[in-house]
Amino acid sequence: MRNWHHKVIKLDRARDLLLSKYINKYGYSNVYIGVIEGQIEFQATNSSNPLTINDYTPAHGSFSDISGNRKVFTRSSVISTDPKYNKQFTQNISTLSPSMHTTCVTGIISGNEDSSTLIDGISPNIRVINSNNFEDGLFLALINPFSNNNILSPFFASAKDNDFINGGASNTSDSYSNNFTSVINCSFNIPLTSTKVDFILKELFAYGRNGRGTLVVVSAGNGDDSTGRGLEISETVTDSGYRTTAFSNKSLIVAASKVILDSNDLPSYINNPVFDESKADYSNYGKRVDLCAPSGPDSNPSKDDINIYSPTMLNCGNIGTDKQSFFTKINQVVSNTKLILENVKGIFKGQSIELGDSNSYFHELRYINKVDKITGTNNVEVTLDTPIKFTKDFNKNGVQFSLVGTNARIVALKKNATKHTGSNYQLTLKDLRGINLRTGSQKVYIYPKNSELTGIDTEITTIVDENTYRIEVRDNLSALPNDPINNPLILVPDQIKASIKCINYYKNTKPTSPYYSVTSVNDIAGFFVGQEVLLSGGTNRIAFITKIDGTTITMSHSPSPIDDKLTMTSLAYGDFTSRFTGTSAATPIVSGLAGLILSANNDLNAAEIKHILKETTDKITGASNYSLVNNDTKYNYSYTTNDRFGTGRINAEAAVQLAIDWHTSTTVQKPKMEIADRLNGLILESVLETEPVDSPDIWIKSLADNTTQEPSPTQLFNNPNTSVDQKIYIKVRNSGNKASFKECDLRVYIAFTDDENPAFPFPSKWYDQADVKLLAVKEIPIIQGGSSTTIGIEWKDIASKWNMWNNLDTATTKRKNAYLLAHIAPFDGNSNEVRNTNIRFNKQLSCKPIIVSHNSVTDGSAFLPGKKLDLTVGAQSVQKKFHLLMENVLTTNLSSFKIRARTTKNNSNKTVEEVFYEKTGNTWSLQPSPTDNWIAFDQPIETPGNHPEYTNIKFPHTINVDNTKLEVKLEIVNI
Structure with a gap:
């Protein structure tokens, strides 16, 4: 079947x-x-x-x-x-x-x-x-x-x-x-x-x-x-x-x-x-x-x-279309390996024969192993390669089946042929597939397409021109019609054979596809990639040619010992196969x-x-x-x-x-993965396009903070400091009625934008790029239905990357707004729940605005990130001006702000002198005054930060030291 x-x-x-x-x-x-x-x-x-x-x-x-x-x-x-x-x-x-x-x-x-x-x-x-x-x-x-x-x-x-x-x-x-x-x-x-x-x-x-x-x-x-x-x-x-x-x-x-x-x-x-x-x-x-x-x-x-x-590939299978097949009635079942077929010509050894009803279990395929013509008739006796099992005779439990009187289907290589002008012995073919004259001649049957039984049995004796596929046959073809349009000639060739030798089977100690060789490329003329062949010379087995490279042939499913000599014979020529497995x-x-x-x-x-x-x-x-x-x-x-x-x-x-x-039945058990854009009590709410997304399911803490308590829902912003390693937390919810699937991942990014209430469309803002950086991809652990889990992601060495990721606008002393993005992959839900134009329409995308504190020093040509700053001024006693910039500091924290400045001996951490620059009331001053004025601060410059509660503050200062003797260290404290 x-x-x-x-x-x-x-x-x-x-x-x-x-x-x-x-x-x-x-x-x-x-x-x-x-x-x-x-x-x-x-x-x-x-x-x-x-x-x-x-x-x-x-x-x-x-x-x-x-x-x-x-x-x-x-x-x-x-x-x-x-x-x-x-x-x-x-x-x-x-x-x-x-x-x-x-x-x-x-x-x-x-x-x-x-x-x-x-x-x-x-x-x-x-x-x-x-x-x-x-x-x-x-x-x-x-x-x-x-x-x-x-x-x-x-x-x-x-x-x-x-x-x-x-x-x-x-x-x-x-x-x-x-x-x-x-x-x-x-x-x-x-x-x-x-x-x-x-x-x-x-x-x-x-x-x-x-x-x-x-x-x-x-x-x-x-x-x-x-x-x-x-x-x-x-x-x-x-x-x-x-x-x-x-x-x-x-x-x-x-x-x-x-x-x-x-x-x-x-x-x-x-x-x-x-x-x-x-x-x-x-x-x-x-x-x-x-x-x-x-x-x-x-x-x-x-x-x-x-x-x-x-x-399968054309002419590479044991089942053919109607055009590729001969249909003949079974006249007699001589034995379980021999059948007599009525009124058929063009039958050669190696062709496949399909018996019984192909749409039922009374059906099987065999190969013709021998063809004997019955004198005085167009009938032939064919011997099959193996005995038939299902279709010879069956009568049991009211089911009867017999092959006699049914049609057999035989696949043949039917090649269009055109008579060559000026010769009754020459034909031009479309190609030379299935044609091989290495042994001197090849049997063929040639007939007019509209009259299968009026053809000529003959042999190809010569390939006249390989480039134009012109051949010559033994017998005169003048009796056959010359009507290539309405009644073209069809040529059916006999099997072709080649002697091959196995030259490699094991490669790097592991079995691989076997390689076979022939003496000359002419030995395998007519064979082609994909072709079904019989390998004999020991145990017979069917294989398929996977590659021909000069005199080397690769086979599938045909293991052989090295130096094993075999005969390779063509089989069938149909466009379908029953042998893929x-x-x-x-x-x-x-x-x-x-x-x-x-x-x-x-x-x-x-x-x-x-x-x-x-x-x-x-x-x-x-x-x-x-x-x-x-x-x-x-x-x-x-x-x-x-x-x-x-x-x-x-x-x-x-x-x-x-x-x-899946999406219509109330009884189907399925997970439903979500990250909240907004919560109203315990209820997840949608957010309008004109409103900001500030997910309560995303927060960030210092990596050193081992507490697991979630932030208060009223906490507007997370305020990480780039000089300190951080930990990002994402709460992933499963509001479905089944445990989540192991295939789900959480992807976390940081994005930078000046857009108000950014939409973060998918996927254009959800992969690593200039203004979006991929921080982590983590498998989401199994979450039972109706519950949630919190996933922690370490975020280290932030300061070294910050200036590359989010450049400072020197005119405004501001950077772009920063957002943490969270993405559950893959999306689930119907099309209304996972629209890609705006995170507000997708329950598996969300974001959290963060106000990032970042400290840097510039001399007009470079930024030096980090909280502790080692400054080299130069040899001898040299003055040089710097700007120390603190970004996104809570304005209320400035009252307790201090900058510690100290000189130390070269190549040691031994303090020579230490002073503090701090704010008392509305006045900034150095306490105590430094000896020899080795450091002096100008009036700080305050500008708005990324949020009304935050301030950017720049501290212009001048350092005057002999660098061969002293080093200067600045440290921000009480922030």
């Missing part, structure tokens, strides 16, 4: 829910999913290079919508000679380098249902943005301008990497450039350091989808290819099961379950199929696994009917379902999508095999889990229903 996994996860029922509520059961085209492991198969529409957005299209028909418009497209990072634009984002493609793996993943997520193959993706209406690597996830979510600045901030210094520095999005006139991904699929192990992955995931959750977050869905992995056994996922780099995403709670890690459809008596046609489901042996496992999805029983795709069916196939099933969840409710954030997927799983193997994680430091806190399956296997129907109910 082609879409068996749809039945297992109850996809049809989920689609019915969407259809009944939204008149659209396949998802919405405004939802985008990123596939970032390599390039899907694109093809040029002309000869331009590089290919621009209008010069290429997805090669597979399943990747364009019903109107023929692309729904799968690329975003690429290109190298520039200018380092500033080293990863400039573009829609152009410099080279076409398709990946069969990536193409299959894309097809599982969003491939259209093909009218003849009946294979479709989980969410066919959803669009896919394709890129080459995980770092480009920041491009796909269109958050790269913010990420550039944040990665350069001191907070993320350990993760800094020049690969993140880029020029931002280009081709802004192209509508696709402004569409962001809601989900990113990673069917591979991300080859980055944990610090880089941590940075990317945090950025995606904070800025993706305008603050609702982009969810990254990651495969658990297929274990150790050398043994075929899964590994326990580890956070330790030296372990073989290490996965860079394992340490982060923001990724959703997908394991694979093994589904056995033939373990019982034949399953019936009903919507609830009978099957056994357990852990796939190859699937990695462990406490970090979030959930699982169905896949094949073996990471080596060698079984039939139990792997995932998907679109592993956690690579399970992961896009989950990503596609996440897209359907967003189609049901686009107001969900990334943490909520992840929770809905996990909360609604089916407990395969029985609920008794799952246990509750009640330690809130663990990744799967509050879920019942199993190390093999996470919370269980996804249930599309239940997930879509919960998504529909």
